[in-house]
Amino acid sequence: MMKMMIKMMVLVMMLMSFASQSFAVEPGSKISQLLDFSGLTMQIEGFPETIKMGISQGSQKFEQPSDSDSLLTMVDQSIDTKAMLNGVAQDLVKDLSAADIDQLLTWYQTDVARRITKAEEAASTAGAFQEMLEMAESLLANTKRVEVAKQFDRLLNTTEFAMNIHKNTQLAVISSVSKTMNRSEQLDLTMLKSQMDKHEDQMKASIQQMLIVSFVYTYRDISDEDLDAYFSFLGKPLTKQFNQIVMSGLDREMEKAVKTLFDNIAFKFSDQAK
Secondary structure (H helix, E strand, C coil), rough: HHHHHHHHHHHHHHCCCCCCCCCCCCCCCCHHHHHHCCCCCHHHHHHHHHHHHHHHHHHHHCCCCHHHHHHHHHHHHHHHHHHHHHHHHHHHHHHHHHHHHHHHHHHCCCCCHHHHHHHHCCCCCHHHEEEEHCCHHHHHHHHHHHHHHHHHHHHHCCHHHHHHHHHHHHHHHHHHHHHCCHHHHHHCCCHHHHHEEEEEEEEHHHHHHHHHHHHHHHHCCCHHHHHHHHHHHHCCHHHHHHHHHHHHHHHHHHHHHHHHCCCCCCCHHHHCCC
């Protein structure tokens, strides 16, 4: 389910159109294994490519093809996935004991966990995202799995987490654009935040529906028995702690990356306008 959080960040970025350098994940270490077996490493490393897919799909909106190319380059320059992984790993090392990490690793190396992780990784590619959108209507028609998705959502508070990411992304974009304006043109962030709050319920409903579609698509070939086992695992105190640490770290690292990305974008197009 944590991999779906990363996918949700990508979805939020598309609806809108990292990190500590003092700590490095040691290859082969227990924390490195936890990141790998849980699927977080692959998901985070693939994040920039999915962002670039969204830019490429919207490239027809740019006046010049070079504008799209510039944005693709900026994604690579602004989103440091290694720093993002290091930031999350540092949080895990700080807040989890060695016994905790061993216990989590024990689960992620079971057959059920491997099937779950394989399904999540397969659903995280750019091609899978496009297929998911095309299948959205039929996925939502699977009422049994939709209800299961809602149970997972309530357990993990994924909609609330995604809403927080959405708000932070909007404010980062607005702040970046505002920096390129004259003082007399500066945007009133308080007023804009108030406007965002007025549409919060509508946006929350849209995000929750996208999460449900993503869940049903991702686990469509996973048996009910495996999902029951996964739900039980996610409900354990240690797993909740692990997920909260990861979600908090991803939120922080994403905010840094988004700020850097949109600062670069805003100043580039501001220079072009001069």
